[in-house]
Amino acid sequence: MNGLLIAIKSEIFIALRTFASKLIVAAPALVATAQLLLVRLTEAGQQARDSLLGGSNFEADVANNAYGFFVDSLSTGLTMLGLLLVAQAAYSFSYERDIGSIRHILIRRVSRRSLLSAKLIHLHVLALLSVLLLLVSSYLLSGMLWEYSAIVEDGFELISESEIREEITLGIQLALLPLPAAIAFGLLVSVSAQSATQAVSTALGITLAIDIFKGLLGDLALYLYASFQPSLIDQSYLQSVSRIVRGYSDVLIDDRVLQLNMWVPFPALLVFFAASLWIVQRRKL
Numbered sequence: 001m002n003g004l005l006i007a008i009k010s011e012i013f014i015a016l017r018t019f020a021s022k023l024i025v026a027a028p029a030l031v032a033t034a035q036l037l038l039v040r041l042t043e044a045g046q047q048a049r050d051s052l053l054g055g056s057n058f059e060a061d062v063a064n065n066a067y068g069f070f071v072d073s074l075s076t077g078l079t080m081l082g083l084l085l086v087a088q089a090a091y092s093f094s095y096e097r098d099i100g101s102i103r104h105i106l107i108r109r110v111s112r113r114s115l116l117s118a119k120l121i122h123l124h125v126l127a128l129l130s131v132l133l134l135l136v137s138s139y140l141l142s143g144m145l146w147e148y149s150a151i152v153e154d155g156f157e158l159i160s161e162s163e164i165r166e167e168i169t170l171g172i173q174l175a176l177l178p179l180p181a182a183i184a185f186g187l188l189v190s191v192s193a194q195s196a197t198q199a200v201s202t203a204l205g206i207t208l209a210i211d212i213f214k215g216l217l218g219d220l221a222l223y224l225y226a227s228f229q230p231s232l233i234d235q236s237y238l239q240s241v242s243r244i245v246r247g248y249s250d251v252l253i254d255d256r257v258l259q260l261n262m263w264v265p266f267p268a269l270l271v272f273f274a275a276s277l278w279i280v281q282r283r284k285l
Contacts, residue, residue: 003110007118010105015122020091024084024126028077029133033141036073040145066146067164067245071171073138075238078175078230081130082182083204085123089186090203092119093280095196112280116187120273123183131176151247164245171241174261178229181265182207184272185225191280208232225268228261237261 015021043064093116096102105115142148151159186203193199211231214221221227230236237258243251 003108003114004117006108007105007110007114008121011118011122015126020088021126024081024088025130025133027084028081028130029137031080032073032077032134032138035076036069036138036141036145039069039072064146065151065246066142066148067168068242069146070138070142071168071238071242071245073142074134074172074175075230075236075242077134077138078131078238079232081127081134082179082229082231083207085127085179086182086186086203086207087200088126089119089123089183090190090193090199091196092123093187093190094193094199098196113277116191116273116277116280119187120183123186124180127179127183135172151245153247158247159245167241167244171236171238174228174237174258175230177261178225178265178268181225181268181272182229184269184276188272188276188279191276191283222257222260223264225265228265 093102102115106112148161150157150161150164185207189203189206190196190199193202207226210224210226211233214224214227215233217224228236230238240251240253
């Protein structure tokens, strides 16, 4: 336990003095904020044009529901967060090994297991802080720019606000579940690579390749943790939530996919971390 505490203190020391840690915490929220402001500015021009032509309709009204924009900003922020975490996880161990700082920690009677565990904990703390900042900033700004409301047509409430919030909560939970596996995957690449540059390029390359080609894998893609996290080619449940909270009725929910979303990431986390530990125990540092 003492070794783990020493390793965690070392990670905190590094985190407070590096730009990468601050980037992971702040960048997703900043990008989501920029997206919301840009959409609002674009929408203002569209509304000005529509007012000249006259008229309003149900689709236009529900499209302006703040819940939809809130979900969209979360999807964008979590996409960036996933990539940043994979990159930082891949960089952390390999870079410190390259410059020799890991040896200085090991001579303080810190086990390799504790060293790897501390990095995993550190990255999870950064992820948690980033998610909290993203949630709060996106929710507040969406409420300032648009109005949170139920989905109503001709005076009839199609979807209540409580139902909308339940769907968003589920979407967020399912989107966050793959992040620990993504972090562990980055660590696995980090301990396996020959250099920090190779580690980061490999981890991001594999992550983006899965995102691009997962559509070709069919049902096999459902057994990859990365298929369930928000991404550039987004097929996560959060994308479906974006349509649900806007009142679209063409959203098809596959319960089997939701179940796999809940269970696939955790075994992946265990396998990646166990493999990382096995490699680092046998590798000369």
